[in-house]
Amino acid sequence: MNEYDILKMIKSIIGDKYIGDDCAYLKDLGIVITQDSLVEDIHFKRAWCTPYQLGYKSIAVNISDILASGAEPKYISIALSIPNCTDSHFIEQFFKGAKSALNGAEIVGGDITGSENKILISITAIGKTDNKNISSRANAKSGYVVITKGNYGSSSAGLKELENNGNNLELIKSHLEPSLDYEFSQIISKTIKEPYAMMDTSDGLCDALFKIAEASGVKITIDYNKIKHLQNIDREQVLFGGEDYNLVAVIPDKYSDIIKNADIIGKVENFDGVRLDISGQKFSKYSELNVYNHFGENYG
Amino acid sequence: MNEYDILKMIKSIIGDKYIGDDCAYLKDLGIVITQDSLVEDIHFKRAWCTPYQLGYKSIAVNISDILASGAEPKYISIALSIPNCTDSHFIEQFFKGAKSALNGAEIVGGDITGSENKILISITAIGKTDNKNISSRANAKSGYVVITKGNYGSSSAGLKELENNGNNLELIKSHLEPSLDYEFSQIISKTIKEPYAMMDTSDGLCDALFKIAEASGVKITIDYNKIKHLQNIDREQVLFGGEDYNLVAVIPDKYSDIIKNADIIGKVENFDGVRLDISGQKFSKYSELNVYNHFGENYG
Incomplete structure (x- = not known):
C-alpha cells in the first residue's frame, strides 16, 4: 500500500476537513497545530549527529511548519522514547538543542517513555494565528509571483556528505542544523491581506511548488536561473533535494518586494495541462517528480 | 538515571512553568494540551490486542488526561510510525478504533512515517477550557472530600490475564478498552467554583492520591472499604494497579453529592508527616508506593 492510498x-475514515496543509488550522481556538515524528535509523542516525543537533532539528522541522502557515510559534510538546541505556548526557544535550530552535516558542510538556533499542521522537507544535493571515496551499492565483530566500540543495548535498564520509562542514551543517526564516514568515502573514500560499521546502522545492499548483488548480512557471544555490550543487539536488527548510510563498504581484533580498523565481499562470514548468522542464503528474522520498508524510 | 532525576x-533546562499536571494549561489560548506515546512491546503487544483496540486505547489515554483537567476534548493529532510490511487492515482498524474513543473530539492530522520493525504511536490531545474550572494537583485543601466512580484493579487484573493466557473477558476488556467518564469530568468542572484537584488513575489510585497530597501539601485519608472493585481483585491491584482510567477528584465538601452514584472514599486533612493513609496503611514518601512502574511518565 503506497502513501497516497x-x-x-485515513481521510475516508476521519474526514478531510483539516487534512491538506502541513498544519491544521483550528479557527475556533485561533491556533495551528502540527506533529512530526522522527525514528532512529529511518529519519536520523545517531552516528551522524550530536544529541544537541538532534534536539535542534526535531524542533526546527515542526517550527518550520508553523512558520509556513504564517502563524507565530508559541508552544511545543516533546515525546521522547529512549532505550534504558541512554545516558543523561544525551537527554541533557537533546533538550538544550531543542531549546535553541524554539524561535520564541516555549516547551510545555510531553512524555518520556522507554523503548527497546531505538530512539523515537514525536513533536507537536502550536502556533497562534491572531492578527495573521494564515496560508493555504489552495490559495495561489494566476498573476501571483513565487518568492523564496536561501540556497537550495545544500541539505541534500550535506546528507550525501554524511553518507559518503565527506567533510564539507558547510553542507553537513545545512543538513543537521537548517536555519529557519522567522522574519520571512511573519512579514508575509502580517502584511498580505489577500489569500496566499506558503510552504516550507522540507520535501524539496519542486515538491512544494507542485503541491501548491495542484491544490490551487493553476500552473507555476519557474526560471531555474533565479534559484540560488552553492557551487557544485547539481540541478537535481536544487530542485528535488529535501530538508532545506526554506520558505516559498506564492503571493500577489504587488507584494513582490516586501521581503528584503528575497528571490522572485517564478509566476502563476492558468492551468493548461502542465502543473509545473521549470525553465522548460514540465511536470503534469505528481508521480513525474523525482522527489526525495522518505515514505510517508505529514497528513495534517 | 531514574525517572525522578x-x-x-529536563525542568532545569526548560523550566517548570507548565510541568506538574498531566495536561499543560495554556491560558492565553484557552486550551489544555497533553501528549502520550505508546511503543510496541513496551506499552502494548500486537498479539494481545486487535488494531481496533490499539487505536481505541491510544486515543482514550489522552482523552482521559483532558477529562482529568476538566476541559472539553476538542482536537486530536495522531503520529503513527509503522514498519513497511504493515497491512492496510491494521491502519484501517486502528483509525476506526481511534474514532470510537474521541468523546466529541476531532482528529485533525498528524504524521505517518516508516519504522524499522516496531509500531510507534504518539498522540496529542487538545481540550478547550472556556467556561470550565480547570483542575490542578496542587488545589486540594484540608476539609475537602475525595470522590471517584468505577471499579479499581480490573485493568491490572486484565493485564495479568493476558500475561497468563487467562480468559476472563470482562477483565481483559477493562485493560484493552477502558471506558472514560466524560460526564464526571464535565459536571465537576462546570459546577465547582473553588479550586479543586482531579486526576485520572492511569498509574493507579494511590499514585494519583499521593501526587495530589504532595503537590497540595496535605494528607489524604482513605477508607479502603469504600473503594469499589470486582470480586477476586486483591488489595494491591485495587490500590496500585494502573490503567483503570477512572477519575478521582478532591473537592469542597459541599459538592460531595454532585455526581450521581459516585463514591466518597476519603477526606483531606492537614499534613502531619503522613501523605496518604489507606485505612491505617501509611505512606510518607513516594518511593514507599509500590506503584505500577512503566518507566517514565508524562511530564506535562
Missing part, C-alpha cells in the same frame, strides 16, 4: 483511506 | 534535569 494510505492517506486516502 | 530525568524530570529534574
Whole structure:
C-alpha cells in the first residue's frame, strides 16, 4: 500500500476537513497545530549527529511548519522514547538543542517513555494565528509571483556528505542544523491581506511548488536561473533535494518586494495541462517528480 | 538515571512553568494540551490486542488526561510510525478504533512515517477550557472530600490475564478498552467554583492520591472499604494497579453529592508527616508506593 492510498483511506475514515496543509488550522481556538515524528535509523542516525543537533532539528522541522502557515510559534510538546541505556548526557544535550530552535516558542510538556533499542521522537507544535493571515496551499492565483530566500540543495548535498564520509562542514551543517526564516514568515502573514500560499521546502522545492499548483488548480512557471544555490550543487539536488527548510510563498504581484533580498523565481499562470514548468522542464503528474522520498508524510 | 532525576534535569533546562499536571494549561489560548506515546512491546503487544483496540486505547489515554483537567476534548493529532510490511487492515482498524474513543473530539492530522520493525504511536490531545474550572494537583485543601466512580484493579487484573493466557473477558476488556467518564469530568468542572484537584488513575489510585497530597501539601485519608472493585481483585491491584482510567477528584465538601452514584472514599486533612493513609496503611514518601512502574511518565 503506497502513501497516497494510505492517506486516502485515513481521510475516508476521519474526514478531510483539516487534512491538506502541513498544519491544521483550528479557527475556533485561533491556533495551528502540527506533529512530526522522527525514528532512529529511518529519519536520523545517531552516528551522524550530536544529541544537541538532534534536539535542534526535531524542533526546527515542526517550527518550520508553523512558520509556513504564517502563524507565530508559541508552544511545543516533546515525546521522547529512549532505550534504558541512554545516558543523561544525551537527554541533557537533546533538550538544550531543542531549546535553541524554539524561535520564541516555549516547551510545555510531553512524555518520556522507554523503548527497546531505538530512539523515537514525536513533536507537536502550536502556533497562534491572531492578527495573521494564515496560508493555504489552495490559495495561489494566476498573476501571483513565487518568492523564496536561501540556497537550495545544500541539505541534500550535506546528507550525501554524511553518507559518503565527506567533510564539507558547510553542507553537513545545512543538513543537521537548517536555519529557519522567522522574519520571512511573519512579514508575509502580517502584511498580505489577500489569500496566499506558503510552504516550507522540507520535501524539496519542486515538491512544494507542485503541491501548491495542484491544490490551487493553476500552473507555476519557474526560471531555474533565479534559484540560488552553492557551487557544485547539481540541478537535481536544487530542485528535488529535501530538508532545506526554506520558505516559498506564492503571493500577489504587488507584494513582490516586501521581503528584503528575497528571490522572485517564478509566476502563476492558468492551468493548461502542465502543473509545473521549470525553465522548460514540465511536470503534469505528481508521480513525474523525482522527489526525495522518505515514505510517508505529514497528513495534517 | 531514574525517572525522578530525568524530570529534574529536563525542568532545569526548560523550566517548570507548565510541568506538574498531566495536561499543560495554556491560558492565553484557552486550551489544555497533553501528549502520550505508546511503543510496541513496551506499552502494548500486537498479539494481545486487535488494531481496533490499539487505536481505541491510544486515543482514550489522552482523552482521559483532558477529562482529568476538566476541559472539553476538542482536537486530536495522531503520529503513527509503522514498519513497511504493515497491512492496510491494521491502519484501517486502528483509525476506526481511534474514532470510537474521541468523546466529541476531532482528529485533525498528524504524521505517518516508516519504522524499522516496531509500531510507534504518539498522540496529542487538545481540550478547550472556556467556561470550565480547570483542575490542578496542587488545589486540594484540608476539609475537602475525595470522590471517584468505577471499579479499581480490573485493568491490572486484565493485564495479568493476558500475561497468563487467562480468559476472563470482562477483565481483559477493562485493560484493552477502558471506558472514560466524560460526564464526571464535565459536571465537576462546570459546577465547582473553588479550586479543586482531579486526576485520572492511569498509574493507579494511590499514585494519583499521593501526587495530589504532595503537590497540595496535605494528607489524604482513605477508607479502603469504600473503594469499589470486582470480586477476586486483591488489595494491591485495587490500590496500585494502573490503567483503570477512572477519575478521582478532591473537592469542597459541599459538592460531595454532585455526581450521581459516585463514591466518597476519603477526606483531606492537614499534613502531619503522613501523605496518604489507606485505612491505617501509611505512606510518607513516594518511593514507599509500590506503584505500577512503566518507566517514565508524562511530564506535562
